[in-house]
Amino acid sequence: MAATRERTSAREIFNTLEYGPVPESHACALAWLDTQDRHLGHYVNGKWLKPEHRNSVPCQDPITGESLTACLQAQAEDVAAAVEAAGTAFENWSGLPGASRAQHLLRLAKMIQKHQRLLWTLESLVSGRAVREVRDGDVPLAQQLLQYHAVQAYTQEEVLAGWEPMGVIGLILSPMFSFLEMMWRICPALAVGCTVVVLVPPASPTPLLLAQLAGELGSFPGILNVISGPASLGPVLASHPRVQKVTFCGAVEEGRALRRTLAGKGAELGLALGAESLLVLTEAADVDSAVEGVVDAAWSDRNAGGLRLFIQESVWDETMRRLQERMARLRGGRGLDGAMDMGTREAAARDLAQRYVSEARRQGAQVFQAGDSLFPPTLVSDLPPASPCTQAEVPWPVVVASPFRTAKEALAMANGTPRGASASVWSERLGQALELGCGLRVGTVWINAHGLRSTEVPTGGCKESGSSWHGGPDGLYEYLRPSGTPARLSYFSENLNYDTFGLAVPSTLPAGPEIGPSPATPYGLFIGGRFQAPGARSSRPIKNSQGNLHGYVAEGGAKDIRGAVEAAHQAAPGWVGQSPGARATLLWALATALERRESALASRLERHGMELKDAKVEVELSARQLRAWGSRAQAQGHVLQVAELKGPVLRLREPLGVLAVVCPNEWPLLAFVSLLAAALAHGNTVVMVPSGACPIPALEVCQDMATLLPAGLVNVVTGDRDHLTRCLALHQDVQALWYFGSAQGSQFVEWASAGNLKPVWVNRGCPRAWDQEAKGAGAELGLRAARTKALWLPMGD
């Protein structure tokens, strides 16, 4: 086809007014591959690493199938060498002043600028993506990322005091994620003082080129190491004892598997899963512009995934006509052509799309395709709502359109998928746009735009899209931990049986005479604002420090947890709707009630072996926590100004939803109240399991909560901690879980959270000093108690 076009004369073109080829020369990319003898290894510690006796995989031109280079496949020992190098480099790199790290990042930005042509031609050549998107989008953004994070490194000592770099970071990329996704994550990691080992899929030369560019800066060779290998190496890198944090970008099921594998292994895990996006098109939209939004989202090689499109019924016909008309004008083909809208992808991505489309057809969908590329832009409509394809993730370059009647229904449909990465809302009605924007449960919302991005705007997701963040302040915290936190070591227990952990509840029998307090402790589970008898109708004895029976608390079980979670969900809309000021008022009122109850609470704590003086301090600290979090609730979120965007980006801090908290045994009142206060201040509703040894002070507080707080906002379930933990961790409709208990419990929670990929925070069996400011009321708690949402509001008339 190309050959005949070349002979086309100006005379013919004058009549047809066709577009012609605009080839971008990729000679420099080939020349670079030649410097490696078309045989790429790994880039570790500032040197090419080409070990003997390894398999190699060809890297092919996605259009011609021609082999461009061979890529060595790493094995476990290569991973170990890379982690070793990163570990050694960390000693130096993390000790540098931020200003020096800033200098180094800027030098790398310059290096990229000098070799940008090589970078974009290589990337477009091997990935097949439109060169225009790589050249005008990705490469400049890669430089901006380094510049932005250089500034963050420079101000780190001041702005991020109290935080320290985690250590060696393992970054795992799966094939659909480009070198830019790597840059989004290595920049903040390097800026704050971490060093990185990146595992890239077979046949991805661009990250290796970037590592080489960084390595050729001379100093600090080991801070960025890139190895290429099969997906099976992911767990090997992730489980390496020196790796403190793993960031995984890939498919949902791979992420789930990695979550299970990593349970108890020590490293933190950040997940960025899937690539589907949403677009809600209302009848008040500029439909032509919204159609361009669909093009940006699905057919312009900006995003890795497909698009779920919701169109208001009243503009359905008009929109479909415009979409199809627009699709006919899309140009697809070789990525290295400068006038292509859409390049192509590797065979695996095309197969995935093909399977999805065939399946959708079989399930009764209408499929419209246009254009002449290897896999054309595809519009799927009329999918039956309950068909598997409606639930499945939409792959590149497919758009699945469904109609909705009202904005409320649009929200229900958009929030009705397990994914929560990004969405755009198209409406010229400000009120409606904001209502939808705030109601969508996703990490990023654009109003009347799609796919905008900027270094200073945090980008991430929720639900099964994973809760890892990049960009802005949130991207930095991914690689920081509170100063003084011990290194994360494996606490993995081979003996832990996930099937049976906490499954059975030991039966409890009468345990002798009650010497309990007077007035008697409240009995029952605090659910939905009142004390209820447990479903199992049995109790567990609580002993005091001398081993005498202090009293009985209710033995909660799976059904009670179900009721508590339901009650919390019912209370959620009301609590989210409260202003932070109103939330603060309630927390302050609770603090006053706590102080009024001081002597009773102190004497309860005393019975558990505490000095009366210390007990009083604990009550006092607890009241202080409530007040502190109450006032902090009022300073939430902020407005970002973004280069090249007229209008603000709001960084909102939204509640996680229903948060389950398993409180530690130590500090039975203070820990309970601290965790509760942080959770409530950020708008969450909670299900709490109080200290196992000493649950009674928490139940005392429930008496005040029954009168002060809305019903269902706080639910407290006593009982066997392992059993309750099991119920909560496996509950699909609990949005987050904090666990302070045993090492085995922590491991179980990490494993079980793979179900709905809820963010979890576990103490790995280590006690925490709740009476210290940094631990008890620290920024870490605030960070974990809410999730970020970026709301883009471009303006103009």
Added chain:
Amino acid sequence: MSARNGGTELDLSWISKIQVNQPAVLRRAEQIQARRTVKKEWQAAWLLKAVTFIDLTTLSGDDTSSNIQRLCYKAKYPIREDLLKSLNMHDKGLTTAAVCVYPARVCDAVKALKASGCTIPVASVATGFPAGQTHLKTRLEEIRLAVEDGATEIDVVINRTLVLTGQWEGSDFIKTSTGKETVNATFPVAIVMLRAIRDFFWKTGNKVGFKPAGGIRNAKDSLAWLSLVKEELGNEWLTPELFRIGASTLLLDIERQIYHHVTGRYAAYHDLPMS
């Protein structure tokens, strides 16, 4: 000119329903320019096509019959013959779409074109150009006189007082601006106008023409305008009946680009005949 717009009942609900999101349109305008380029033979062919859309214009206070005559000659022979020959385009009778002058110069233009034996239409701006702020009676008279002198196309300045107060008028062709404003033909405005033309066509079957004018000075700009129309309306609109570019210096730059395409060298000022 296209077949006359038969018109429809004025339905203001069409206008009130229109939604235009300015930032989104600005982004689209940037994208079209970045995503559509043509090179080599394609560029040459597209540039020659652009020539056929040009309303070769002079709207100066000091226009006289001599420079009008030169303009008309350039309209008939827009590109040097030898350059056309090497592109095998010399037998196409390539001319600009029209010449465009002030009403008082219509006579000169008609005479000059007749003398050179060619049928290029003469367009005239009229109706109190460029402000349109004269009485309806004199404006109508102005049109009548220009037509009498032989103008076959009239660029009417609508009364913008009426537009800004929501009283609309219909037309066969819509033009971005007079070319005499501080901001003239811009892509974002054009996108909105082209989408309106498409909507009108979908609703009524009438094809309204489009003419950007003012500030289109170089060959690259003209290519961008062609691809803009191609993208938003399709090839159907890429004919002189439905698409014009109002310009005076653009033609010279196109000729320079053609010269470069044919010879591989950049032309000196004196290599190409002036208009």
